[in-house]
Amino acid sequence: xxxxxxxxxxxxxxxxxxxxxxxxxxxxxxxxxxxxxxxxxxxxxxxxxxxxxxxxxxxxxxxxxxxxxxxxxxxxxxxxxxxxxxxxxxxxxxxxxxxxxxxxxxxxxxxxxxxxxxxxxxxxxxxxxxxxxxxxxxxxxxxxxxxxxxxxxxxxxxxxxxxxxxxxxxxxxxxxxxxxxxxxxxxxxxxxxxxxxxxxxxxxxxxxxxxxxxxxxxxxxxxxxxxxxxxxxxxxxxxxxxxxxxxxxxxxxxxxxxxxxxxxxxxxxxxxxxxxxxxxxxxxxxxxxxxxxxxxxxxxxxxxxxxxxxxxxxxxxxxxxxxxxxxxxxxxxxxxxxxxxxxxxxxxxxxxxxxxxxx
Amino acid sequence: xxxxxxxxxxxxxxxxxxxxxxxxxxxxxxxxxxxxxxxxxxxxxxxxxxxxxxxxxxxxxxxxxxxxxxxxxxxxxxxxxxxxxxxxxxxxxxxxxxxxxxxxxxxxxxxxxxxxxxxxxxxxxxxxxxxxxxxxxxxxxxxxxxxxxxxxxxxxxxxxxxxxxxxxxxxxxxxxxxxxxxxxxxxxxxxxxxxxxxxxxxxxxxxxxxxxxxxxxxxxxxxxxxxxxxxxxxxxxxxxxxxxxxxxxxxxxxxxxxxxxxxxxxxxxxxxxxxxxxxxxxxxxxxxxxxxxxxxxxxxxxx
Numbered sequence: 180x181x182x183x184x185x186x187x188x189x190x191x192x193x194x195x196x197x198x199x200x201x202x203x204x205x206x207x208x209x210x211x212x213x214x215x216x217x218x219x220x221x222x223x224x225x226x227x228x229x230x231x232x233x234x235x236x237x238x239x240x241x242x243x244x245x246x247x248x249x250x251x252x253x254x255x256x257x258x259x260x261x262x263x264x265x266x267x268x269x270x271x272x273x274x275x276x277x278x279x280x281x282x283x284x285x286x287x288x289x290x291x292x293x294x295x296x297x298x299x300x301x302x303x304x305x306x307x308x309x310x311x312x313x314x315x316x317x318x319x320x321x322x323x324x325x326x327x328x329x330x331x332x333x334x335x336x337x338x339x340x341x342x343x344x345x346x347x348x349x350x351x352x353x354x355x356x357x358x359x360x361x362x363x364x365x366x367x368x369x370x371x372x373x374x375x376x377x378x379x380x381x382x383x384x385x386x387x388x389x390x391x392x393x394x395x396x397x398x399x400x401x402x403x404x405x406x407x408x409x410x411x412x413x414x415x416x417x418x419x420x421x422x423x424x425x426x427x428x429x430x431x432x433x434x435x436x437x438x439x440x441x442x443x444x445x446x447x448x449x450x451x452x453x454x455x456x457x458x459x460x461x462x463x464x465x466x467x468x469x470x471x472x473x474x475x476x477x478x479x480x481x482x483x484x485x486x487x488x489x490x491x492x493x494x495x496x497x498x499x500x501x502x503x504x505x506x507x508x509x510x511x512x513x514x515x516x517x518x519x520x521x522x523x524x525x526x527x528x529x530x531x532x533x534x535x536x537x538x
Numbered sequence: 539x540x541x542x543x544x545x546x547x548x549x550x551x552x553x554x555x556x557x558x559x560x561x562x563x564x565x566x567x568x569x570x571x572x573x574x575x576x577x578x579x580x581x582x583x584x585x586x587x588x589x590x591x592x593x594x595x596x597x598x599x600x601x602x603x604x605x606x607x608x609x610x611x612x613x614x615x616x617x618x619x620x621x622x623x624x625x626x627x628x629x630x631x632x633x634x635x636x637x638x639x640x641x642x643x644x645x646x647x648x649x650x651x652x653x654x655x656x657x658x659x660x661x662x663x664x665x666x667x668x669x670x671x672x673x674x675x676x677x678x679x680x681x682x683x684x685x686x687x688x689x690x691x692x693x694x695x696x697x698x699x700x701x702x703x704x705x706x707x708x709x710x711x712x713x714x715x716x717x718x719x720x721x722x723x724x725x726x727x728x729x730x731x732x733x734x735x736x737x738x739x740x741x742x743x744x745x746x747x748x749x750x751x752x753x754x755x756x757x758x759x760x761x762x763x764x765x766x767x768x769x770x771x772x773x774x775x776x777x778x779x780x781x782x783x784x785x786x787x788x789x790x791x792x793x794x795x796x797x798x799x800x801x802x803x804x805x806x807x808x809x810x811x812x813x814x815x816x817x818x819x820x821x822x823x824x825x826x827x828x829x830x831x832x833x834x835x836x837x838x839x840x841x
Contacts, residue, residue, distance in 0.1 A: 235732050256738040268729040272751040272840035281747070282737035329737070 180246045180336040180369050182209040182232060187241035189227050189393075201227040203393035205241070209371060214363045216380030216401075217373045219390035220416070225373045228390070229339050232371065234258050245336050256285075258337075261330025261368075265342040267322050269314040275301075275325050276310040282333040300332040303362060320351045327359070331366060338363070340372035344379055356383050377417050381405065389413050406526075411535035414454045420485070422529070423503040427453040434528060439469040441521075442528045446538055452531040457485065459527030460505035462513070463520035471520040474513055475502070484509045486519065566821070573597070573814035577807050596808065596815040600796075605788055606816065609796040615700060616792070617768035617827075620707040625761055627708065628715035629753075633745060635716070636723055646720065653713035661777015664706045665690055668778075675705075690778060694785040703790060707774050711767070715760050722756040723749065754839040762831050769824050770794050793820045 189202040202224045209215050217225040230236040232243060234255035242251045250258050269278050276297060283293040301307045304324040314322055323343065330338055343359060344352045360383045363370045374380050380387045381401040389396045389404065389412075397409045408414035414422045427436040428450050434442040436453060476487040486505045505521060513519060530538045572578065576591040600606045631649065635642050652660060667674040668689035676686040688694045689702040730752065734744045750757065772794040775783055784790035791799075793816060800813035 233736065235735065255732075255735045260736060262733070262736045264729055264733060266729070268727070268733040270730060270733070270748065270751075272754075273747075281734075281739070285738040285740065285743060333738075 181211045181244075182337060182369060182371070183207070183244040184228075184232070185242045185244075187228070187231060187243065188239050189224070189231055189236060190239045200393050202231060202238075205393070205395055207388065207395060207398070209369060210386075211246075211369055212367045213385040214360065214370045214372070214383060216384035216387040217371060217390060218377060218380040218387050218416070219375065219396075221375055223390040224393035225375075225390050226341055227393075229262075229341055229371060229373045232337070233260055233262050233339055235262075259333075259335050261333065261335035261338045263323075263326045263330050263338075263340040263343055266346060267314075267326040269322055269325055269329070271314055274311050274313055275306060275317070278314070278325055279310075279329050279332050282329060286333055288333075296332055300328045303331070303365065304328045304358075318351075319347050320355055323347065323355060324358070327362065331362070331368070335368070338366075338368045338370040340370065342373055342375070344374070344376070352379070359383060378419060381417065389416060391416075407537075408454075408529065409537050411452060411454065411531045414529055414531075418456055420457050420504045420506075422454045422456045423505075425453040425455070425503075427451050429530075434530065436470065439471075441468075441470050441523050444528075444530065446530065450533060451538065452533060452535065454529035454531065455523055455527060457504045457506040459524050460507065460521045461524050462507050462511050463522045466520045468520040468522050470522070471518055473518050474515055477513060477515050479509055482509050483507075484511065484513060486513060569814040569817050569821075572811055573818050575808075575811045578811045579807050580804055580810055596811040597819075599808075600812055600816050600819070603812075605791060605799075606796055608788065609791045609793045609816075612700070612790055613769055613771060613792045613794075616703065616707060616771045617765055620704050620711065621761060621764050621768050623704075624708040624711045624715060624764065625757065628712050628719055628760075629745075629750070629757075631712065631716050632719035632723055633749060635720055646716070649716045650713050652710050653717070657710065657773040658777045660710060661706065661774060664702070665778050668702045675702075690785050692785055696789060699779070699785050699790055703774060703778055706778055707768070707771065710774065711764055715764070718756055718760055719753060722753050726752045751838075751840050754835070758831070758835045758839050761835075762828050765827055765831065766824055769820065769827070772798070793823075 184205050184207040187202055187205040187207075188200065191199045191201050193199065205224075205228060207228075217228060219225045227236060231238050234250070234253060238251070242249060244250065245258070270281065273281065279297045279300060280293055283296065288296070297310075298307065301310055304327055306321065306324055306328060309317060309321060309325075314325065317325065323346070327340075327343075340359070344355055347355055356379060359370075359372070372384075384401055386399060387401050387404055388398045391412050397404050397413050404413065405417050408417065411424065415424070425436045427434060427441075429435070429444055429446050429448050431448065432443055432445065433440050434444050434451070434453065441453075441455075472488045472490070474486050475489045478485040478487070483506050486507060487502055488505070489502050507513070532538055573596055574592045574594060575589040576593040576595065577589060579588045582588040635645055635649075638645070666672070668676075670676060670686055670688045670691050673689070675689065679685075679687065687698055687701075689698050726749070730748055731744065734748050739747070771792045775790045775792055775795060779785060779790055782788070783792075783795050797813045797816045797820070800809045800816065803809040804813075
């Protein structure tokens with residue numbers, strides 16, 4: 180079921196009458212059967228967007244379509260959605276079985292079929308042994324799966340997940356996100372999930388939607404958004420370690436950082452903000468590149484070496500911090516104190532104008 | 539060290555323990571002892587009192603007393619009808635209050651007023667509202683074409699009197715229950731209600747399967763305390779019917795009223811013992827009902 184949002188706006192009014200546009204004129208089409216990650220820092224409006232789709236919040240403007248159906252004014256109980264809450268909201272007084280049966284009973288599903296479907300869904304999420312336990316007798320990961328089972332058992336048109344992994348520990352998080360991906364593939368249900376964790380979003384989404392201040396910044400396949408961010412915000416938000424950002428300029432088709440040439444461009448002369456991801460650097464073994472620095476720290480993990488370079492003010496014109504990072508192949512055998520000449524790999528140079536939009 | 543801490547704990551507990559001993563534990567024990575005195579004359583022998591032995595005849599006396607059985611019947615009817623109805627009503631009112639956030643404070647105050655109003659004064663106001671010719675209740679019934687009922691007048695039937703008493707008892711018991719339930723509902727995580735909406739639950743289902751189970755510890759508390767309160771019914775009867783305890787003398791007698799009747803006749807031989815025996819029976823009834831409620835609810839209460 181395709182989800183289509185048109186001009187969706189949600190305004191919250193605080194006690195001192197200040198208006199906050201939590202979701203600001205959002206147009207979004209979520210294609211059928213895909214797993215979409217709504218991504219952004221806290222307060223960007225991603226959860227609000229999810230709750231608008233669910234119908235638990237009422238939009239100020241805009242329309243919502245599920246396929247051909249307009250559901251803008253439809254109450255949540257009639258929208259046919261499954262929603263997994265951030266802290267699961269499992270009914271504490273009901274067993275796992277009763278929790279999963281609850282939506283089916285409300286939808287007046289015939290009893291035999293309801294029991295059948297409960298068992299099937301419990302198998303899908305791997306909880307068949309736990310059906311007679313109460314939520315508090317389960318681990319966080321198991322509770323999470325009950326919540327997913329409860330959302331899926333009524334065969335919703337759309338599955339919505341609000342920060343589904345945020346209450347799990349690191350290992351369980353990896354496991355559960357694979358699980359969510361698997362369940363989504365098996366059920367082929369259109370799924371939207373909200374997260375502030377870019378790695379989580381990138382790893383399981385078919386497409387990600389990056390939001391900031393209630394406005395969609397960019398939508399696309401994770402790798403594509405990562406490789407071609409439309410603005411500095413998206414570039415900074417995706418990627419760990421973060422993208423390195425420099426003040427620079429274009430002079431005679433050459434891209435310069437602090438007077439050092441790092442590449443060429445067809446763009447006209449201007450001041451620019453330059454983004455280079457840590458893995459966008461390569462070591463110039465011929466030592467011809469003028470972009471050279473003394474290495475302050477070296478961290479080798481597996482096949483990658485992370486070089487941390489401290490930059491004195493003025494030198495290099497680093498924007499964010501006093502350091503930048505480069506990830507290079509471990510075989511270069513670099514140690515702290517070495518002077519390294521860097522090249523920028525083709526296509527890894529992101530040029531933004533001073534307002535932060537891509538050039 | 540441990541001993542010292544123990545001592546300190548006892549010191550903290552002492553004021554309450556002393557008060558409880560003087561006004562609760564000692565009277566209970568003493569009431570039991572008095573209830574088996576034979577021919578007790580409390581004022582004889584210059585106030586030291588005279589007894590001629592120990593006997594359970596006092597219990598037999600009240601079991602043979604028709605007034606006692608009227609009291610038991612009235613008290614049980616009050617308890618078993620007013621308690622469930624007032625709990626259901628107050629639950630519904632609390633849910634309704636929750637759904638009107640704007641006027642909630644206003645209505646909460648209105649519903650709480652009976653709690654801070656004197657029971658006797660309210661009872662007298664109700665007595666007038668139940669008046670056959672000028673009362674509000676009959677006026678309302680009149681709108682629906684129902685003949686005026688003699689609620690509390692001299693020849694009122696037992697059913698009409700009990701009806702009036704129940705209406706008054708239920709109404710005056712609502713305030714505290716509503717207060718407890720509304721504050722209890724505020725402690726229920728709003729997400730359960732959101733989840734129930736997503737799960738397509740109807741309003742009734744939400745009430746039955748979410749609100750009530752999650753409030754169940756409070757419902758148990760309220761049902762036990764109001765059951766105990768109803769078994770001790772007395773004020774309401776005096777308020778509504780005056781000290782003759784009914785439209786006809788003693789027709790609305792309750793157990794506490796029975797106790798009080800014999801206490802006030804203390805100069806007569808053995809009356810204090812009859813009162814004590816009745817009080818002990820009330821005590822036993824109260825304990826039994828509380829235990830039954832505790833056991834029955836164990837399966838239904840979710841903490």
